[in-house]
Amino acid sequence: MPRVEYQGTAVDVQEGETVLDALLRRGLPISHSCRAGVCGSCLLKAAAQTPPPAAAQAGLKDAWRASGYFLACLCRLESDLVAAPAGDEARVPAVISALERLTDSVLRVRLETRAPFEYRAGQFVALLREDGLARSYSVASLPSEGMLEMHVRILPGGQMSQWLATQARVGQALSVQGPSGECFYVPGREEQPLLLAGTGTGLAPLYGIARDAIAQGHRGPIRLFHGVVNTAGLYLGDELAGMAAQTPNFSYTLATLAADGPLDALILNTHPSLKHWRAYLCGDPTLVQSLRKKVFLAGASLNDIHADAFLPSAT
Ligand SMILES: Cc1cc2nc3c(=O)[nH]c(=O)nc-3n(C[C@H](O)[C@H](O)[C@H](O)COP(=O)(O)OP(=O)(O)OC[C@H]3O[C@@H](n4cnc5c(N)ncnc54)[C@H](O)[C@@H]3O)c2cc1C
Ligand code: FES
Numbered sequence: 621m622p623r624v625e626y627q628g629t630a631v632d633v634q635e636g637e638t639v640l641d642a643l644l645r646r647g648l649p650i651s652h653s654c655r656a657g658v659c660g661s662c663l664l665k666a667a668a669q670t671p672p673p674a675a676a677q678a679g680l681k682d683a684w685r686a687s688g689y690f691l692a693c694l695c696r697l698e699s700d701l702v703a704a705p706a707g708d709e710a711r712v713p714a715v716i717s718a719l720e721r722l723t724d725s726v727l728r729v730r731l732e733t734r735a736p737f738e739y740r741a742g743q744f745v746a747l748l749r750e751d752g753l754a755r756s757y758s759v760a761s762l763p764s765e766g767m768l769e770m771h772v773r774i775l776p777g778g779q780m781s782q783w784l785a786t787q788a789r790v791g792q793a794l795s796v797q798g799p800s801g802e803c804f805y806v807p808g809r810e811e812q813p814l815l816l817a818g819t820g821t822g823l824a825p826l827y828g829i830a831r832d833a834i835a836q837g838h839r840g841p842i843r844l845f846h847g848v849v850n851t852a853g854l855y856l857g858d859e860l861a862g863m864a865a866q867t868p869n870f871s872y873t874l875a876t877l878a879a880d881g882p883l884d885a886l887i888l889n890t891h892p893s894l895k896h897w898r899a900y901l902c903g904d905p906t907l908v909q910s911l912r913k914k915v916f917l918a919g920a921s922l923n924d925i926h927a928d929a930f931l932p933s934a935t
Pocket of ligand 2: 651652653654655657658659660661662665691692693694697
């Protein structure tokens with residue numbers, strides 16, 4: 621049976637277990653959230669003499685792979701491994717610089733990082749509390765704004781979201797890791813129509829991508845659809861309507877489930893052909909999966925469909 625050694629504690633990895641499972645079973649405080657290789661929060665570093673399996677490094681930056689970083693939730697061992705916490709090169713200290721309720725259930729969180737942190741609007745980061753609690757949040761801000769902005773849905777019983785909403789204060793220290801994710805604007809093909817679609821706080825990355833595309837001179841149509849269950853879920857409506865009034869190639873459609881039906885049906889009725897479009901899909905995993913398929917069937921190339929599903933934590 622292979623063993624993982626973490627900060628001096630050796631743990632047998634049982635049949636069918638990942639390194640994350642084994643370390644958590646032993647009660648070791650390893651940050652984690654999705655357990656599916658998406659959020660990145662279970663990042664660990666292997667000692668040079670025990671490189672991790674390649675499958676546990678899927679999706680990591682080349683430099684991180686070369687340094688022995690791996691995702692503990694993807695790591696299944698055939699031989700022993702010596703692992704350590706992710707180092708400073710992977711996690712950047714930050715403080716909360718602003719907290720603002722946008723609605724009863726959506727909190728705007730702004731962070732200032734204490735070291736340079738490169739990202740593109742629309743990507744997501746792992747936000748790590750000092751005790752190791754980690755969750756992913758998409759970035760609504762542009763790097764030029766000098767801070768990281770996130771829109772956090774406040775969930776009943778939500779460990780991170782309730783803490784941010786009720787206990788965290790401006791000045792609170794945290795750290796961020798990343799960025800990750802495929803939803804960000806890539807300059808070029810300035811005439812290409814862009815479809816931005818998401819539900820709930822799936823608006824956060826879309827808001828960032830739309831503003832980035834406009835700032836970078838995108839000339840093709842930019843169509844943003846925001847789906848909410850009812851109008852209580854509406855946020856940034858005035859700001860987006862103002863953007864639409866000032867930007868001829870940008871439009872914003874708010875769709876409530878009760879009045880407009882499912883978001884995917886509304887989009888496909890409005891745009892039955894999406895040939896040559898580029899699509900960004902974010903938020904509820906079921907909707908993202910359904911839209912990805914429908915947007916492809918409506919003619920968009922797979923290479924032009926970018927999606928980040930907000931998978932819930934699996935802790
Ligand atoms: C790539 C990615 C990007 C994300 N970006 C954002 C973002 O920009 N904004 C944002 O608000 N969230 C985002 N999320 C989700 C976020 O990471 C957390 O899962 C979410 O904030 C809940 O964390 P929590 O600690 O508050 O709740 P938890 O303590 O994890 O869960 C509390 C309860 O809520 C339930 N729950 C968890 N998630 C959901 C959900 N989505 N819908 C309904 N019930 C749920 C759980 O099953 C549990 O019962 C993203 C997730 C991923 C993977
Ligand atoms: S990537 Fe491992 S817990 Fe999310």
